[in-house]
Amino acid sequence: MLAKNKNTRRMISACTAVIAAMGLSAGVTSQSQATTKTLGLIIFNGQDTFSQLAEKGILAAAKTNGWTVKTVDVAGSVDGANSAIQNFVSAKVNAIIATVVASTSLKSGLAQATKAGIPVVSQSGGLAPGIAGNVTSVNDVSNAAPLLDMAKVMGGKGRVLAFTFKPGLPCLLRENTLDSVMSKYPNITVTKSELPSDGHAAYAASTTAAWLQTNASYSGNLAVWACYDDPAVAAISSITASGKKAFVYGYNGSADALAAIKAGTMKGTVFFDPIATGKATFAAVLTSLKAGKKANLGTIAAPFTLITSANVATLLP
């Protein structure tokens, strides 16, 4: 009984201590509110090269406009993205940008931002109730560009290893395009491999090595397609080590991918200027603020270029 009482006392003391701590801090005089506007920036996957550069574009545009930026990298956690939006609402930011994470999975975060009248702009996450606008280069045309080139260089027949990542919306949309384009090439066999939540490069390298091993005796055309550049670039080392030849395609036009195209180890990538995309996303924030609470900018397209050995010199002289 004594032990029970002792533990109950600890529970009561816990509540008392926490309330006391809250009171102690609440008594501290609040600092004057800053006059500059603040942007809450949610990076879904900070290890992705495109996201890193898009972040640079957003930060540069924000700085030019005199905004401060609070950044949170949620490391692929959708729950973390919802929490980040809610925390930014508590921090009373003026606007929020969510990169890549599917907007349809931000229900609780968007509900709170909408209630607080804070616009949320998505970069490549798609539209959903509560999203003021979605800036994206991801569309059917840009998605299909490397796939059509791949089918052409393969002569319409061969085997493809495709790295997919369904939790990221751009990857999911590109996979849908992969399915639709490849359905027109019945002589190309596609083997899909879903990337895990982290460690994409290592996974892509080891899976490619295993796939090449199973195709050791195959003499037709081989290709590796990834829904973004990093796994595609990671696959190159396995292809080189195996001594086989495979056409490698990706998206985003990362520096590593461009260097690989120049070196002849990669066939193509779709280049979206990530810094320009970041700046366009911040511009959408300013537009949505001007439009007010009912801002509905829809999908805002960003340009793209298919980079191959023919035009890589324009980016890497």
Next chain:
Amino acid sequence: MKSNLTFVEKGTRFLVNYSALIVLAVLIVVFGTLSPSAFFSLNNLQNIFVQASPGGVVALALTITMIVGEFDLSVGYMASLAGLLVFGFMVNHHDSFILSVFYSLGATSLLGLISGLIVSRLKVNAFIGTLGIGFVAVGIVYSFSNGALITGKTPHIVDTLGLGSIIKIQNLTLLWICCIAILWVVTERTPLGVHMRAIGGQARAAELVGLPVAKIRMWAFVCSAFLAGFGGIMLSMRLGSGQPNAGNGYLLDGFSATFLGRGFYRAGEFSVPGTVVGALILQVGYNGLAIIGMPTAAKYYFSGGTLVVALALGTIAGSYHFKLNDRKRKK
């Protein structure tokens, strides 16, 4: 009864018994001082609790197996599985909410039963057994959804539970509180709870006095999987979709919360109130860091730091109580 402890010993005992609470209070004071208007707003306090709720339930799932001296590495995967299944049944199969929840929790409970049988009857190491079952859960997730998120029209109750509130307390927080209350009663106020702690403390001795060690451990795994699934369903209601890997990250946070909890309530032991304080420490930390605008690296320093501190505190608390009891015996 008059205590024979010296002032220093009393101080040490206080620090050991309340270390987790002290950490929580310090965090509140620090963040409350740095950003008082934002941190102490009603909205933010609601946020802290609602954000902690799904992960808090998963941490409780982990606590149940820890109390009986085992651990369950599948809890994060179970949460993902149940969260995905519940949306899958509602959206793709047009099942009712209740039926979808029943199927989802049934699936995770069945996997928990298999874990329990593997660990308690076949004597397979829990590390291997539960990790294996966790991967099976991932396999089911991918078989069911092909790895894609599931979203679509769902019954109104999903939004009510996921986004609604009663007297300023969000429904997900109320569900967490219900879980806490039930588990607290079971583990602290029933003979079963005493048996569980006896097994966790010294399984061989518990077996010698006739306690059904294997049976209790097996049901602890079932309970853990059920709770982890429940946490996953809460998470999916919060997201508004079923995500294939949404709950995976709860494993490490769950471990941090349970070990941090050893510094409170039953110092040196795993307990339900301790885990709740541990979960709040983590959530207050994540929330506060986001509000004051610390860079992303700070979150990882905090996560890693709290895990190390939690383990250290738990070890210190455990060894301190052992020494204290040993000295009492000698006297």
